[in-house]
Amino acid sequence: AFQEPYTVSRGSELEGYCIDLISELSKELGFKYKLSLVKDNRYGAMDASGTWSGMIGEVIRGEADLAVAPLTLTAVREAHVDMSTPFMQTGISFLLRRDSASEESSFSLLSPFSTDMWVGILVAFLLTGLCIFLVGRISPTEWAEPDREEHSFTLLHSFWYITGALTLQGAGPHPKAPSGRLISAIWWLFAVLLLACYFGNFSSMLQSNSKHVSIKTFEDLANQDVMDYGTVEAGSTKSFFKNSNNPVYRRIYEHMERKKSYVSSMEEGVRLAQGGNFAFIGEAVSLDLAVARHCKLSRSEEAIAMRAYSIAAPLGSPLVKNLTMAILKLSESGELTYLRQKWWASSCVAVDGAHTSEALRPHDLRDLFLLLGLGLGVGLLLALLELVSRARNQAKEGKKSCCSVMTSELSRRFGSKGESAEQDDSDKSKA
Template sequence: IKWNTHCPPDLQLSSALLFDAVYAVVTAVQELNRSQEIGVKPLSCGSAQIWQHGTSLMNYLRMVELEGLTGHIEFNSKGQRSNYALKILQFTKNGFRQIGQWHVAEGLSMDSRLYASNISDSLFNTTLVVTTILENPYLMLKGNHQEMEGNDRYEGFCVDMLKELAEILRFNYKIRLVGDGVYGVPEANGTWTGMVGELIARKADLAVAGLTITAEREKVIDFSKPFMTLGISILYRVHMGRKPGYFSFLDPFSPGVWLFMLLAYLAVSCVLFLVARLTPYEWYSPHPCAQGRCNLLVNQYSLGNSLWFPVGGFMQQGSTIAPRALSTRCVSGVWWAFTLIIISSYTANLAAFLTVQRMDVPIESVDDLADQTAIEYGTIHGGSSMTFFQNSRYQTYQRMWNYMYSKQPSVFVKSTEEGIARVLNSNYAFLLESTMNEYYRQRNCNLTQIGGLLDTKGYGIGMPVGSVFRDEFDLAILQLQENNRLEILKRKWWEGGKCPKEEDHRAKGLGMENIGGIFVVLICGLIVAIFMAMLEFLWTLRHSEATEVSVCQEMVSELRSIVLCQDSVHPRRRRAGVPQPRPPIPEERRPRGTATLSNGKLCGAGEPDPLAQRLAQEAALVARGCTHIRVCPECRRFQGLRA
């Protein structure tokens, strides 16, 4: 048999094995013919008769030992080939070279003089044609590409990676865009389109792009080790809720909670007022130092104070009103516990509601997307994502493929840019690789990712089947990964967008659009207070009898005093029916045994009272700064007895 060096290696091996098989049968027949005469007898496959020399021929076949094209030929008792060896060859620029041997009994043995040439020797000064496709950020045209030629017109992740590989393997390359602008899918007649088709036709030596490694493509082309790991993700536009407004500080609680808080406040005020009126321990003498002389009992929980006391507790400021009875203290303690939980809950949620603009996303996972029809979804036509759904056996993905395949008009897009535009302009979810999802989300804050990854795969460099450069590119890619060069290139081309990272939760300053409402509340409260003061002023004047001055003159006089910063204690014009401050009564004209308290009540009359005289003397000493005289704290609080 003539050895044809132009045949493929697999065809050459088959021809050699076929020759050795015929050679072994001929040798066995010759040995059988020497021992006995061989007769030829026609046989039928349907009859039970056998050839009488068949058993003898099988025995002679087991005894055959010869040297064939595939090496030593020998069979064991079971008819299997034994005692053979396989040569381990290495392809170099000078052809194949044996570097070891594997024997069926002795195992592997490598040549100590292993051919160790430089990894880039076979690619040294070689010019490779690289087919690729325009895809941000893998390969893009420069802004001034019309003024440039060759590889200088392009930029991107793949361009920088090619430069790194060329420096390691020392080869030259020429970038050429794929003609039909697709990655590559099989057609009905068995041919392939896109970059995969150019590699099969050997129009290109490499395909460097976001080319996904799939089993279907691996059958027709070779891939290097993956230089990037990714998966299919869902890209959807952001549906933002209402932006924080002037009154967004009310958002931590729902309107229903605010209403129930108001009702709780009114209920506590009413209960506190009733309880304080019922219990006898809330009725006390305002001047305990004059006990027995002044038959006057007061209750600090008037209707106004009962309404004011819960407000002080709710605002965590307290008040001068202190409960005395056990029942009123019980009401106060329960209200304080209630306000503690309410205020703590409000404070905990306030920051989130003021700083975070909530997103209203109608879908949260791929199952939500598959279970509805209001939102359309699709992927790139002819891409690996489309093949993934088409070949998937998972029930959810099968339903999604049936929807995408039968949907009219078509939900498939021709490019990533077209899919992004469709997401932004219509109710559409785009299924694409997570790396592209991350890139576009960094540059458009109206986009978001829904759920996690649907699968896991990798991008690799495509090469024709049997490429002699595959191992060298594998080692070069591993070297770039170990040196962290691929991660640096990815950060260079992916980061730098205007949108903040989703994991960035640092505190941000609040603007007037967040808390401006509380200023509005403050201003409104001040205006209401001024308005109420004017009403009180007018009410007092209206309910007095004939006055010597008009209401307007009295109000102008008060405003003049405020503007001129005059003393706030001054005699007013007399108005009939209005109590006027009396001048102090001279000591010689004051009735003996009369003591005037600070609240204007007159306690005691008639004969001189030793207790009243003692209290008056002690109060006078305290006024002179004598601190050695012990004065009742209650009397000091009420400013003692007036002289």
């Protein structure tokens, strides 16, 4: 029977886990085989008259020597056919979206912003502090007489000043020059909008964190009412919960009956789980395949009502003992594990935790960073224009070249204070 990934059709060829399994068994035991698909596309169930359908029926009637498929080993089947040792173990588990799967309070003060965002803020902070310091030194309005006046905007005070602005507290003295005021105003705007984004995301993440219920087991699922859950309407999983005497499983069944939260197929269950507020209960191996195909989903580690898949043969078949030996050898050599990994391989790249996806990234606030960068550039340009204007005026008065005055001004503002003092003393002694 066709069922991904056990048996799938690729043009005229058949491939899948079961095709690989029978190939390995034939190599181990040295027999030849001919593949044929079951006519009614069913695995096998007994009707009221005692007649078997599907693969089990064909094996009983002698139409097939072996049935290789995910056939669950049950007492009823064992009574009518011989079944080998299991080649795969499964159980009942549930599937839900990753961000609903409980990151037990992984929230922290750094969560609202991504790592890249924090790095971006640090770079913006350092650049702004440096620009405030440079403007404080370059602008004649801010520092009119480098030889006589003390420079208030040291590098340390510049960083302290923007730290005060970032926390909305303020730390004087404030810039007097238009260039320094422009950079300060842009930084204040940046800080206010950044804090608004931080606290907005902080609040929404706190609320979503309080809504998230830690759902790791069936007991967790039964004890919460935030998330709906269901299983396929006509299936063995529903029957298990219906017939169970375990109070937790009974509560799960009663919830599904009350909410009518059954689904018509596994595909519908997986789709609802992807939507977010639904946990789909089904067979673990089938759910693992869904997790491998859909990166947003995760499966509970807990599996209940363990069952096994076996190969069926007619009663008294001499093949069964040999098949059991071959399956055990394949298991011990790691071949069964390899086949499982091959056909259940995940196509997902490593996904981050739930809250990481909610964190703001630099791309989300790129306009804010662009505004800050523009403000810093314009501020530095204004400071340089102020200095150029002063240099031109001094050049006209002293009948010197503008470039030499400009170079002299820059060396006075960025040279060491000791050198300036020594120069003043030497000028006075000469006089």
